[in-house]
Structure formats: C-alpha cells, structure tokens
Amino acid sequence: MRNGFVDTSLLRTVTKHSAITKMQAIAIVAIIVIAAIVGGSYYFMAPAPKKEVTINIFVPTLPELPVIKAALPEFEKETGIKVTVEATEQTALIAKAIVAFQGKTGAYDLVISNAYGMGAYKPYAEPLDEYIQKYKFDKTRYFERLMNFYNFDGKQLGLPIIVTGRLMFYNQELLSKYNKSIPKTYDEVLQTARFFTKKFNPNSPTEFGIAFGGIRFYLDIGWKAALWAHGGEWSDRNWNPKFNSPEGVAALQYFVDLAECAPPGVASFSIAEPTAYFIEGKVPIIEHWNSQIFHAENKTKSKVAGKVVYASMPIGPSGKGPYNPASCWGAIIPTDSRHKEEAFQLLKFLCSEKFQKTILLIGSMPVMPSVYQDPANIAELEKKYSPEYAKAVQYNVELAKYGRPFFELNPYQPGTIPEYMQIMDVEAAFFQKALGKEISAKEACDAAVKAVAEILRGAGYIK
Amino acid sequence: MDGPTTIFCGWAFMNLRRYEFLLYVGPGLAYFLSLGIFPLLFSIYISFHLYQLNRPELGNPFVGVANYINAIRDPLFHDALFRSFLLTTESVILQMLLGLGLALLLATEFRGCGLTRSLLLMPMTLTPVVVGLLWRYQFQPGAGILEWIASMITGKSFYVLGEPQLALHAIVLTEVWHWTPFVMLILLSGLLAMPVEPFEAAKIDGASAIQTFRYITFPLLKRSFLVALLFRTTDSLLIFDKILLLTEGGPGTATQTLTYYNFLTAFSYWRVGYAAAISILTVIILNILSNLFIRLIWRK
Numbered sequence: 130m131r132n133g134f135v136d137t138s139l140l141r142t143v144t145k146h147s148a149i150t151k152m153q154a155i156a157i158v159a160i161i162v163i164a165a166i167v168g169g170s171y172y173f174m175a176p177a178p179k180k181e182v183t184i185n186i187f188v189p190t191l192p193e194l195p196v197i198k199a200a201l202p203e204f205e206k207e208t209g210i211k212v213t214v215e216a217t218e219q220t221a222l223i224a225k226a227i228v229a230f231q232g233k234t235g236a237y238d239l240v241i242s243n244a245y246g247m248g249a250y251k252p253y254a255e256p257l258d259e260y261i262q263k264y265k266f267d268k269t270r271y272f273e274r275l276m277n278f279y280n281f282d283g284k285q286l287g288l289p290i291i292v293t294g295r296l297m298f299y300n301q302e303l304l305s306k307y308n309k310s311i312p313k314t315y316d317e318v319l320q321t322a323r324f325f326t327k328k329f330n331p332n333s334p335t336e337f338g339i340a341f342g343g344i345r346f347y348l349d350i351g352w353k354a355a356l357w358a359h360g361g362e363w364s365d366r367n368w369n370p371k372f373n374s375p376e377g378v379a380a381l382q383y384f385v386d387l388a389e390c391a392p393p394g395v396a397s398f399s400i401a402e403p404t405a406y407f408i409e410g411k412v413p414i415i416e417h418w419n420s421q422i423f424h425a426e427n428k429t430k431s432k433v434a435g436k437v438v439y440a441s442m443p444i445g446p447s448g449k450g451p452y453n454p455a456s457c458w459g460a461i462i463p464t465d466s467r468h469k470e471e472a473f474q475l476l477k478f479l480c481s482e483k484f485q486k487t488i489l490l491i492g493s494m495p496v497m498p499s500v501y502q503d504p505a506n507i508a509e510l511e512k513k514y515s516p517e518y519a520k521a522v523q524y525n526v527e528l529a530k531y532g533r534p535f536f537e538l539n540p541y542q543p544g545t546i547p548e549y550m551q552i553m554d555v556e557a558a559f560f561q562k563a564l565g566k567e568i569s570a571k572e573a574c575d576a577a578v579k580a581v582a583e584i585l586r587g588a589g590y591i592k
Numbered sequence: 593m594d595g596p597t598t599i600f601c602g603w604a605f606m607n608l609r610r611y612e613f614l615l616y617v618g619p620g621l622a623y624f625l626s627l628g629i630f631p632l633l634f635s636i637y638i639s640f641h642l643y644q645l646n647r648p649e650l651g652n653p654f655v656g657v658a659n660y661i662n663a664i665r666d667p668l669f670h671d672a673l674f675r676s677f678l679l680t681t682e683s684v685i686l687q688m689l690l691g692l693g694l695a696l697l698l699a700t701e702f703r704g705c706g707l708t709r710s711l712l713l714m715p716m717t718l719t720p721v722v723v724g725l726l727w728r729y730q731f732q733p734g735a736g737i738l739e740w741i742a743s744m745i746t747g748k749s750f751y752v753l754g755e756p757q758l759a760l761h762a763i764v765l766t767e768v769w770h771w772t773p774f775v776m777l778i779l780l781s782g783l784l785a786m787p788v789e790p791f792e793a794a795k796i797d798g799a800s801a802i803q804t805f806r807y808i809t810f811p812l813l814k815r816s817f818l819v820a821l822l823f824r825t826t827d828s829l830l831i832f833d834k835i836l837l838l839t840e841g842g843p844g845t846a847t848q849t850l851t852y853y854n855f856l857t858a859f860s861y862w863r864v865g866y867a868a869a870i871s872i873l874t875v876i877i878l879n880i881l882s883n884l885f886i887r888l889i890w891r892k
Contacts, residue, residue: 151611152614154611154615155611157615158615162686167610220860224859224860226861227645227646228859231645231648232829248646249645249646249862252646252647252648252649253648337751343754343843344842345838345842392733392749392751393733393749393750393754393755394733394750394751394752394753394754394755395754395841396754396756396842396843397751397753397754397839397842397843399617400755449891546648546860547646547647547862550860550861550862551860551861551863553858554856554861555668558841558842558844558845558848559844561756561843561844561845562756562843562844562845562870564843564844565754565755565756565843567756567844567845573810580668588647
C-alpha cells in the first residue's frame with residue numbers, strides 16, 4: 130500500500146509494536162507535571178539565603194574595567210557583599226539594560242553608563258537622595274557640573290565616576306620641526322592639517338594631516354563643539370532646531386574640509402583608528418577622547434610618547450569657545466534592583482577617594498577634584514609616567530569644570546532628553562553624507578533639521 | 593475519544609491514538625507556539641500600540657495603524673527598503689551565477705575533486721561574525737590584501753567601507769564569498785541526482801554543450817535552482833550581522849538596510865511599537881516573495 134512516496138504499512142507496524150499504553154502516557158505526563166510543580170515551588174517559595182548578598186553590576190568594556198574588577202575583592206572583604214560583573218560594549222549595554230529594566234527583571238543592581246544615556250535610563254533609575262543622606266555621601270567633593278549630569282528635576286538619579294571628554298592631541302615634535310605653533314582656532318587647525326597632508330603639500334613629512342572619529346556619534350560630538358565655537362546653537366528656547374544656520378553649516382564644512390586631510394575611510398573611524406594613526410606618528414593631529422592620553426603616553430607602544438601637547442578644542446572665528454564636549458561615566462541603580470542598599474554601597478566605594486586615586490594612577494580621570502590637587506598623587510603620577518603626562522591628566526580638571534555636555538541640545542534646558550540617541554543618529558547620518566561628498570554641508574544641515582524637527586514634533590517638544 | 597486517529601505526517605498517514613499523538617507532537621508544538629507563534633503575535637499586537645521604552649510614562653495606548661502609516665511615510669524606511677532590495681538583487685544574482693558555474697565544474701570527476709569541493713565549502717561553515725571580522729580586516733588600509741591590490745591598481749590608498757558609493761558593494765562581496773558555496777552545494781546535489789539517460793540521448797542526437805545545458809540540464813535543475821534562490825533571497829533580505837560588523841549602516845546611510853534600520857529603531861531609538869510595524873511589513877514582503885518562489889518551484 131503506497132501513499133505518496135512512503136510505504137505506510139511499515140510505519141503502522143512499527144507504531145503498533147512500539148505504541149505505549151494510555152496509562153503509560155498518563156504516567157509520563159504526570160511525572161513531568163509533578164516535577165515542574167515541585168521545581169517551581171522550590172524556586173519561588175524557598176527562602177533566599179540571608180547570609181550572603183550578591184549584586185550584579187553591568188559595565189561597559191571601558192579601559193578602566195580591569196581596575197574596577199581588581200578593586201572588587203577589597204569591597205567584598207569590607208562589606209561582605211559579593212559582586213558579579215557583566216561587561217559588554219556601551220551601545221549594546223544600553224540596549225540590553227533598557228530591555229531588562231522595562232521587563233522589571235531585577236537582573237542588574239548597578240549599571241555603569243555614560244551620562245548621555247541618562248535620557249533613556251531616567252525613567253528606570255532609582256533616586257539616590259535617600260541613600261546619599263543615609264550613607265552621608267558628600268556630593269560637594271565632586272565636580273558639580275558632572276554631578277548635575279545625573280540630576281533631573283532636583284533628584285539625583287546617578288553618580289559620576291570617571292571624567293570623559295574630547296580634546297586635541299598635537300605631535301609637538303613634528304610641529305616644532307616645521308615651525309608650526311599649536312593651532313588655536315578652527316581655521317589654524319585646518320591649515321596645519323593641510324600643511325601635513327601630501328595632497329595639499331607634496332613636501333609634507335606625513336601622508337595625512339589629521340585623524341578623527343567620523344562615525345555618526347563621534348562626528349556629531351565634534352561638529353557640536355564646532356557649532357558652538359562658530360557662535361551657533363542647536364535649537365532655540367522652544368526646541369525648534371536651528372543648526373542649519375550659517376554657523377552650523379560652517380561647522381560641518383570644517384569637517385568636510387578636514388576629511389580631505391584625513392586617511393581614507395575617516396567616516397568609519399571610531400576610537401582605535403585615530404589613536405593608531407597618531408601613536409604610529411602617521412598623523413600629527415587628532416581630535417579624541419581624553420582616555421586616549423593613556424595610549425599616547427604608553428612608551429612601549431607609542432612612538433610619540435612624551436612628545437604630545439594636549440589642548441582644548443579650537444576657538445571659533447569670532448573668538449567664541451573653546452567648547453570641549455564633555456561627559457562622564459557614572460552609575461545608576463535601577464528601580465527594579467533587589468539590592469539597592471548594597472548597590473549604593475558599591476557606588477559609594479567607586480566614588481571614594483581611595484578608588485578615585487586608583488583611577489588617577491592607572492592613567493584615567495577621576496571626578497574628585499581633590500585627587501588632582503594632592504601633590505603626592507601628582508608626584509606619584511609623574512614618577513609612574515612622566516611630568517608631561519601628569520600635566521595632561523590635570524587638563525581633565527578643566528574639562529570637568531568647563532566642558533559643555535555634548536548631549537545638550539537646547540541651551541536653555543540643559544541635560545539630555547530621551548530622544549537624544551535618535552536625534553544624534555539621524556542628524557549625523559546626514560553629516561556623514563556631506564563628509565562623503567554625497568550632498569553639500571548646507572543640504573546636510575537642512576535635511577538634518579527637517580528630520581530632527583519631525584522627531585521632536587512626534588515626541589511633543591514642538592507643535 | 594481515544595480511538596485511532598489518522599494524522600498526516602510528512603508524506604505518510606499514521607494511525608495513532610490521540611493521546612499518543614499529543615505526547616509525541618505536544619512538546620514540539622508547545623515549543624513552536626511559545627517561541628515561534630507567540631512572539632509573532634505579540635509583535636503584531638505591539639505594532640498597533642505606542643510602545644516606547646525610553647518614555648514609559650506615556651503608557652502603551654492603542655494607536656491603530658499609525659505605526660504602519662508612519663513607516664510607509666518614513667523616507668528612512670523607503671531608503672532602507674530600496675537598499676535591501678539592491679543588496680539582495682546584486683548579491684543573489686552573483687551567488688546564483690557563481691554557484692551554478694562552480695557546481696557545473698565540480699559535477700565532473702577529476703583528480704583532487706573531493707579536496708576542491710571541501711575547500712570551496714569552507715566559507716559556508718563560518719559564522720557571519722567571523723566572516724564580518726575577516727573581511728573588515730581585508731578592507732583595512734595597509735592590512736588587507738584586497739585593499740593592497742586596489743591601491744596598486746589605482747595608485748592611491750582608499751578604504752572601501754568608508755566610501756558611500758562602494759560600501760554596499762563591499763558587503764555584497766562578503767555575502768557572495770560567504771554563501772556561494774551554499775548555492776553550489778544545492779545545485780551540485782541536483783546535478784549529481786540527475787538521470788543519465790537524457791544526456792546519453794542528447795549525445796546520440798548530437799546536441800552541443802550549450803544545447804544540452806539549455807534543454808536538459810537547466811530544466812532538470814530548475815527546482816534545485818529555485819530552492820537555492822528562495823533561501824538566498826530571504827537570507828540576503830534579512831542581512832544584519834555583517835552590516836553591524838563592517839559599517840554600522842554607514843557611511844551616512846549608505847549601508848543602512850531594512851533589518852539594520854529596524855534594529856536602530858528598536859534598540860537605539862527605543863520605538864519598539866514602530867519597529868514591530870517595520871518587522872511585520874518585512875514579514876509580509878518576505879512572505880510574498882517566498883510564496884512566489886514556492887509557486888514557481890511546484891509549478892509543473
């Protein structure tokens with residue numbers, strides 16, 4: 130008997146002989162159900178062990194991550210609280226964390242993130258004011274500006290841990306050799322970059338004059354500093370975007386011109402590429418994060434260690450600025466955390482003078498001014514690295530005090546908004562098109578203004 | 593109730609008692625419903641609601657077809673859809689042509705045939721992440737051999753992934769390298785399963801190689817060809833991992849395909865309701881295409 134391609138008589142025979150009885154089937158199902166009930170009851174009803182609390186922290190893969198991990202045993206010893214660390218790349222971290230918060234999973238007790246992510250984190254962050262009082266945490270010991278990045282409607286939703294911001298790196302040796310002074314204005318940066326680019330100066334000692342992060346996020350940050358320095362603002366008081374102004378277009382044109390002095394593919398450069406070009410001595414100028422000072426001064430890897438001058442972002446044509454785009458790494462305690470007290474204790478530990486000093490001595494940038502002011506710390510830093518390095522690191526004090534948050538859109542309403550990431554991504558996609566010469570700087574700014582206005586309108590900021 | 597039940601199982605009808613049927617099929621069915629059907633239904637549900645993770649205070653009100661209308665009006669969605677079709681068309685045509693050529697070459701026995709087949713299948717065994725990283729290095733100025741060849745020819749150094757006009761084609765290249773062996777494998781199995789009689793008859797009748805291919809090989813290979821086409825078209829339309837690793841949708845929006853835009857909308861912009869609407873539209877597009885291919889496959 131054939132049906133289609135298979136002789137089913139054989140199948141039926143096999144089925145008949147191997148068929149189980151009704152009772153056997155009921156018994157199997159009953160065993161599975163009982164096992165599930167017993168297992169579930171044990172999981173949900175068994176009292177949690179009270180002696181040891183374990184908190185889960187979610188951390189981006191920062192250069193400082195090893196030192197955070199290394200400090201945890203000391204915290205565990207001091208408090209008896211166990212800590213488990215989950216680390217991932219920053220963008221993935223925000224995505225994963227928000228989904229976990231939304232599902233009220235309680236998966237994380239402390240999340241370290243850049244302040245720009247606070248727009249998205251805000252609805253899920255536990256106000257810390259009660260803990261600040263209870264644990265006598267002195268907020269005045271920290272850079273006020275950074276502390277405010279985490280303050281929303283008078284509530285402290287997080288605490289800063291590490292300063293981050295962008296500045297200019299110049300290969301002093303190369304510049305001096307060709308009688309070039311450290312550029313002060315945007316125009317001087319462009320002229321110096323052109324001087325060191327073979328395309329514009331066949332006698333240039335380097336093929337390219339500058340490198341910078343051209344991916345959407347970094348391009349947007351750099352452009353915003355240029356926008357401010359050129360005298361422009363992103364929006365007016367009522368959130369109407371106005372960066373397609375002559376100032377905004379000039380700021381973008383600066384990057385379009387600068388891209389011609391940069392290595393191929395600058396539009397896809399992130400963190401590693403500009404640093405690699407610079408420490409290899411292949412470009413004399415980079416615009417980069419302060420954290421890259423550590424790589425630039427690493428004598429085992431950098432050909433320019435001890436030869437670098439770190440400076441503010443340039444000033445604009447009318448003398449405005451400099452505006453160093455600044456932010457910081459800090460931490461929040463999610464509202465769904467099951468161990469908020471313990472998480473705050475860890476946060477306090479990460480902000481403690483002792484840990485902040487550790488941060489400084491590994492070449493990173495603490496958020497506590499007194500750590501920079503302590504001559505013993507500076508002497509130790511000079512001894513460990515070099516006097517130039519110690520001086521460069523101290524530059525971060527200026528960054529923390531005067532840097533302008535790159536996530537700020539409306540100058541009249543400082544701080545970030547939940548739509549910041551979308552706005553940044555959409556506008557920067559147009560800027561990248563200008564960088565690739567697909568459209569002009571003016572067209573890019575016009576299209577970006579139109580697109581972000583639509584987002585702001587959809588979110589109810591403008592009518 | 594528990595009398596014998598005739599069920600259709602693949603190509604065979606089997607007489608099973610109902611409880612046996614539930615016991616055998618139940619776990620698989622439960623798995624499929626919970627992990628396959630439920631997420632799809634939930635996606636459909638949230639695509640009709642405001643679901644914004646960065647604004648939980650807004651709640652999740654029903655918004656009707658607003659998310660779908662927004663998608664249809666969204667120029668970024670149009671761009672991404674167009675780019676996905678462009679990438680799919682280009683990469684699938686190349687994969688099918690190269691796959692067919694390789695399959696025809698490898699269908700004949702020659703010395704080292706087995707080794708050649710194994711080597712050619714290697715790219716297919718790599719995960720997309722590994723392929724992405726491998727090609728990222730290949731395109732890196734001063735590191736990759738392709739970039740070196742290109743710079744030798746053009747006399748200047750350039751970074752393909754940073755060029756808006758070239759980046760999408762570079763991704764096509766990685767897709768073709770990765771998946772041509774898959775097409776080759778399917779077509780090769782089709783070729784090796786062909787009856788020899790029509791070929792012998794054609795030989796006796798004095799048919800040329802081209803005539804044999806046109807009137808015998810290709811018609812007999814058509815179903816395998818369409819199956820490969822179906823798999824590669826749906827897969828290429830859904831490409832995501834390589835874009836994330838190679839370009840992150842840039843420069844500009846030059847490589848921002850439908851799935852990458854969908855990802856950004858959901859996990860960077862937090863507009864999950866809107867992203868769900870885009871997903872459902874993608875599913876509809878894929879279903880139309882798949883049905884078209886399946887009809888062609890089964891057409892006599």
